[in-house]
Amino acid sequence: MSKPIIATTSLAGCFGCHMSLLDIDERILELAELVEFNKSPINDIKKFTKKCDVGLIEGGVCNSENIHVLKDFRENCKILVSVGECAIMGGLPALRNNIPLRECLEEAYLDGPSVENNEERIIPNDEELPLILDKVYPCHEVVKIDIHLPGCPPSADMIYEALVSLITGKELKVPYEAFKYD
Amino acid sequence: MGQKLTIEPVTRVEGHGKVTIHLDDENQVVQTRLHIVEFRGFERFIQGRPYWEAPVLVQRLCGICPVSHHLAAAKALDVIVGVGPDNISPTAEKMRRLMHYGQFFQSHSLHFFHLVSPDLLFGIDADPAKRNVIEVAREFKDLAVQGVMMRKFGQEIIEATAGKKIHGTGAIPGGINKSLSIEEKMKFLIGKDPLNVDQMITWAQGALDLFKDYHKKNKNLIDNFAKFPSSHLSLVRKDGALDIYHGVIRAVDTEGNKILHDIDYQDYLDYIAEEVKSWSYMKFPYLRSLGNKEGWYTVGPLARLNTCDFIPTPLAQKEFEIFRAYTNGKPNNMSMHMHWARLIETLHAAEMIKELLDDPDILEGELVRKGNKTIEGVGLIEAPRGTLFHHYRINKDDQIEMANLIVSTTNNNTPMNRAVELVAKSYMNGQEKITEGMLNAVETAIRAYDPCLSCATHALGKMPLEITLYNSNDEVIDIKRSE
Numbered sequence A: 001m002s003k004p005i006i007a008t009t010s011l012a013g014c015f016g017c018h019m020s021l022l023d024i025d026e027r028i029l030e031l032a033e034l035v036e037f038n039k040s041p042i043n044d045i046k047k048f049t050k051k052c053d054v055g056l057i058e059g060g061v062c063n064s065e066n067i068h069v070l071k072d073f074r075e076n077c078k079i080l081v082s083v084g085e086c087a088i089m090g091g092l093p094a095l096r097n098n099i100p101l102r103e104c105l106e107e108a109y110l111d112g113p114s115v116e117n118n119e120e121r122i123i124p125n126d127e128e129l130p131l132i133l134d135k136v137y138p139c140h141e142v143v144k145i146d147i148h149l150p151g152c153p154p155s156a157d158m159i160y161e162a163l164v165s166l167i168t169g170k171e172l173k174v175p176y177e178a179f180k181y182d
Numbered sequence B: 001m002g003q004k005l006t007i008e009p010v011t012r013v014e015g016h017g018k019v020t021i022h023l024d025d026e027n028q029v030v031q032t033r034l035h036i037v038e039f040r041g042f043e044r045f046i047q048g049r050p051y052w053e054a055p056v057l058v059q060r061l062c063g064i065c066p067v068s069h070h071l072a073a074a075k076a077l078d079v080i081v082g083v084g085p086d087n088i089s090p091t092a093e094k095m096r097r098l099m100h101y102g103q104f105f106q107s108h109s110l111h112f113f114h115l116v117s118p119d120l121l122f123g124i125d126a127d128p129a130k131r132n133v134i135e136v137a138r139e140f141k142d143l144a145v146q147g148v149m150m151r152k153f154g155q156e157i158i159e160a161t162a163g164k165k166i167h168g169t170g171a172i173p174g175g176i177n178k179s180l181s182i183e184e185k186m187k188f189l190i191g192k193d194p195l196n197v198d199q200m201i202t203w204a205q206g207a208l209d210l211f212k213d214y215h216k217k218n219k220n221l222i223d224n225f226a227k228f229p230s231s232h233l234s235l236v237r238k239d240g241a242l243d244i245y246h247g248v249i250r251a252v253d254t255e256g257n258k259i260l261h262d263i264d265y266q267d268y269l270d271y272i273a274e275e276v277k278s279w280s281y282m283k284f285p286y287l288r289s290l291g292n293k294e295g296w297y298t299v300g301p302l303a304r305l306n307t308c309d310f311i312p313t314p315l316a317q318k319e320f321e322i323f324r325a326y327t328n329g330k331p332n333n334m335s336m337h338m339h340w341a342r343l344i345e346t347l348h349a350a351e352m353i354k355e356l357l358d359d360p361d362i363l364e365g366e367l368v369r370k371g372n373k374t375i376e377g378v379g380l381i382e383a384p385r386g387t388l389f390h391h392y393r394i395n396k397d398d399q400i401e402m403a404n405l406i407v408s409t410t411n412n413n414t415p416m417n418r419a420v421e422l423v424a425k426s427y428m429n430g431q432e433k434i435t436e437g438m439l440n441a442v443e444t445a446i447r448a449y450d451p452c453l454s455c456a457t458h459a460l461g462k463m464p465l466e467i468t469l470y471n472s473n474d475e476v477i478d479i480k481r482s483e
């Protein structure tokens, strides 16, 4: 039997969920034996080279590129997992959802106390920069998500057990206490 | 108009950073830009939140070094609650320091083992498919286990001080919410899982030896690659010692002359400003005294070892002396020596952890102090990647009214752009096609800064890049990706 294939990505996340995956410590070496990693920052594969069994998504959707990556993951992965609060509900970056985007940009580039020499009132805007969305969206509002792992970040144990259960088909038991933001 | 090249994350969609290069009619490089394509808006959306939330909110900017944001925010709030940065209790300061050195240790180890070691072990010219940490784990299992254990040690120190490995809660305005238990202390001092601090010191020395050996064999590359004159800025302790938690701001020019004389960071706005450019979400900081053209500076491990006078732990001090002697005491401007400096700091962090674990204040004492509240405060800290500024003002209802953050990678914005320009000019002038060598070189130059813009790649792999070449009419003439 060939090994199950896993892909991972970070959208509008802080990379803490990926770090939590690394916090499985020595088990990362076991995992490397059990599964094959495809597109992921973990191994330098930048584009899907084959269909994957599991896609782990960290982070919500805040710009046009995030949408593109997420759809690419949906097309290439059998099971998609929203890992952490950002993927599940936008997380902390979604605090900007109540504020007009323009105000966020003005605060950073026009009104910040250390901003100088910006007489032309420049706000970054270049064809090289992706379009920022009006809001930060949860992943499941963009594509179908099969599994949600709560936490900011979900604990290393939870991520590991979820992966093992997906690989072996065993049922994943998430304790009631784990259903919280942090 | 000439041609233009773009280098960007390979899928075009994992937006962290990308590079464009413009060529003129003679195919000479006329302009290079490193674009930062992410925007979050923290400065605005934390307005209105109660101030004591800042240390737990703002750390969500970065899951790789959340402790830095956690502590920088807490230090700013120490000022706001009227305790002041110099007056928190010994237990609070030492617990915070322990947390911070734990983070340095884990972050620097991770960088070395995951990012740098594949290049050292397999060679920079090896098949890119081979140069990754999974292959290291396969072929150099012992070393991979070391890397995993060093990271684990640092992460467990963070857990013991902050309650959680990622996004903890330890530091609060005016102090800390716990001290260390004797069990925790003994585990780190003499325990077996994770292995104890003495083992960590030995392994840190081993990593340093590995690098020095590589340096000996690859002098030309390590000494000359992406080397350019720069000013350097960092915190130093008041007596000039390397200090990553607290001190004054010092900057030196490329000759080593002081251009910022140990200033109080509460006044940072008098000395530092930022420029906005339309093509990047990351601003460009500079020293006001030298202006936006000349005032840029480098931060991070290399800058810290260039600004400080000595390292206050014996083993790291010895290595520091060797490091300094290599450039005859002048600032070291060799980009690749960033790795060397980082490993000396890793050793220093392990030594500091040992010293702190042996300190009785860490086990008991006053946790929080109170003072007369003010409305504004600045917190500064050296994050693994460099100086990090947090500045908050609150209103009468204790809500945050203004927040200004200058993060480490932002401080390195201009130097990273310089490094890319330098490499582009030496590889691209006269070319119409993007070479593999060019792509690797740009990656390597950016990676030396360990930028958080490539958070994704910082920890686990390498900076994914794509170069697009534009001609004088702004038409794409070539695209190349690192795969």
Ligand code: SF4
Residues within 6 Å of the ligand: A012, A013, A014, A015, A016, A017, A058, A059, A083, A084, A085, A086, A087, A091, A092, A151, A152, A153, A154, B060, B063, B166
């Ligand atoms: S859920 Fe938390 S740890 Fe994960 S990406 Fe979001 S902020 Fe970071």
